[in-house]
Amino acid sequence: MKLGVIADDFTGASDIGLTLAEAGMTVTQFIGVPDGAADAALDAGVIALKSRTAPVDQAIAASLAACDWLQAQGAGQIVFKVCSTFDSTPQGNIGPVLDALAAHLGAEAVIVCPAFPENGRSVYQGHLFVGDALLNESGMQHHPLTPMTDADLRRVLSAQSARDVGHVPAHVVQQGARAIAAALHGRAHLITDAITDADLIAIGRAAKHLPLLCGGSGIALGLPANFDRLPKTPDWAPVTGPGVVFSGSCSIATRQQVDVYAAKAPTFQIDADRAVMGDYQIADIVAWVAAQNTTPMIHASADPAVVKTAQDRYGAGVAAHAIETFFARLAPALVDAGVRRLVVAGGETSGAVVTGLGASALRIGPRAAAGVPLLRSGPTALALKSGNFGGPDFFAQALAMMQASA
Numbered sequence: 001m002k003l004g005v006i007a008d009d010f011t012g013a014s015d016i017g018l019t020l021a022e023a024g025m026t027v028t029q030f031i032g033v034p035d036g037a038a039d040a041a042l043d044a045g046v047i048a049l050k051s052r053t054a055p056v057d058q059a060i061a062a063s064l065a066a067c068d069w070l071q072a073q074g075a076g077q078i079v080f081k082v083c084s085t086f087d088s089t090p091q092g093n094i095g096p097v098l099d100a101l102a103a104h105l106g107a108e109a110v111i112v113c114p115a116f117p118e119n120g121r122s123v124y125q126g127h128l129f130v131g132d133a134l135l136n137e138s139g140m141q142h143h144p145l146t147p148m149t150d151a152d153l154r155r156v157l158s159a160q161s162a163r164d165v166g167h168v169p170a171h172v173v174q175q176g177a178r179a180i181a182a183a184l185h186g187r188a189h190l191i192t193d194a195i196t197d198a199d200l201i202a203i204g205r206a207a208k209h210l211p212l213l214c215g216g217s218g219i220a221l222g223l224p225a226n227f228d229r230l231p232k233t234p235d236w237a238p239v240t241g242p243g244v245v246f247s248g249s250c251s252i253a254t255r256q257q258v259d260v261y262a263a264k265a266p267t268f269q270i271d272a273d274r275a276v277m278g279d280y281q282i283a284d285i286v287a288w289v290a291a292q293n294t295t296p297m298i299h300a301s302a303d304p305a306v307v308k309t310a311q312d313r314y315g316a317g318v319a320a321h322a323i324e325t326f327f328a329r330l331a332p333a334l335v336d337a338g339v340r341r342l343v344v345a346g347g348e349t350s351g352a353v354v355t356g357l358g359a360s361a362l363r364i365g366p367r368a369a370a371g372v373p374l375l376r377s378g379p380t381a382l383a384l385k386s387g388n389f390g391g392p393d394f395f396a397q398a399l400a401m402m403q404a405s406a
């Protein structure tokens, strides 16, 4: 293994897995730290953790264990994959985990860059933009678990980290890899501006000898070339069994996707109150799915006012946990009943579903959308969609792509 990635959620892991696979690396997404050794032929291993919203000490311990395993497989460079909208709370977990990884790896200057231009995320003057909106005006200020209320990443990371936080500005990045490398000094996390893929490719080249980087999947765009890999389309064998769509994301993009899909398919909406009360019978929902002629959708996606009502009543963690637990129990019951295509919207939701399925590794297939690959776990096809990724008709498109050849 040449490159090791520690991802703080499951959709993020498949997002960066796709970037590496399309740039020509052989890559597997592991669910948590594997027990045994990786295939020696693997170029990159991506360990998916569910650490974005975990207690800080647990997130650090899981990330260090992942780091040790990746290094034991030969990885000479570690990427800490975080969300392209820098999802975190004032307590963490990006800062504390990054501090711990940097100390563990003896890293001095660490590039921190969540830019993902293809999906509209850019970093300029140390501020994160989603399209033309500052992060805190992009809808992310309403996220159920990690509301992002400040677009200045230097301030956001400083509040979470014990290390100095510096800045590599766009005018340096645009001068290319040599200028970027010259700016990487001191023992500091460096928020690095990037507006285009060309910026990220230059950053990747500049990072060739760094032990640690942190960013969204865009940070990986330039890394495979350091290992002489060339772009390719990942393989895919069609999967034709019954499908189901799950959504636990309340992001703007997902709510639109839910509306579009609900207009053409049977839809079952999960209510937070009933989930908290444990009111849903898994067997009844499996029977409801089996009775449908069109691929159905089960979702909890709701607008910010509805989410707030549930959170005020039970606490954000309790409402989220109840809904995630529901999906984690439903997914294996549906697969046992013959479901073979599963599209899941939401990072935490995907973490719950894949953990519920008991999968240990996922094979990365071709893209269903920017940042979202098709995945294979045994006979089951999956797509784990980040809340804000994909076009309005993503669900139908991903289900159809699973049935087609690459």
Ligand SMILES: Nc1ncnc2c1ncn2[C@@H]1O[C@H](COP(=O)(O)OP(=O)(O)O)[C@@H](O)[C@H]1O
Residues within 6 Å of the ligand: 143, 144, 145, 248, 249, 250, 251, 254, 271, 272, 300, 301, 302, 306, 307, 310, 311, 319, 320, 321, 323, 324, 345, 346, 347, 348, 349, 350, 385, 386, 387, 388
């Ligand atoms: N109606 C709801 N009320 C409260 N919390 C909800 C509701 N619907 C979903 N959630 C929770 O919100 C969180 C959304 O996070 P996630 O799945 O990561 O989506 P995203 O990818 O948009 O961040 C999950 O923990 C989910 O269980």
Ligand SMILES: O=C(O)[C@@H](O)C(=O)COP(=O)(O)O
Residues within 6 Å of the ligand: 009, 011, 012, 013, 015, 016, 082, 083, 084, 085, 116, 216, 217, 346, 347, 348, 371, 385, 386, 387, 388
């Ligand atoms: O970098 C990204 O935006 C994604 O890969 C990601 O991590 C998204 O997280 P969720 O929106 O919670 O799915």
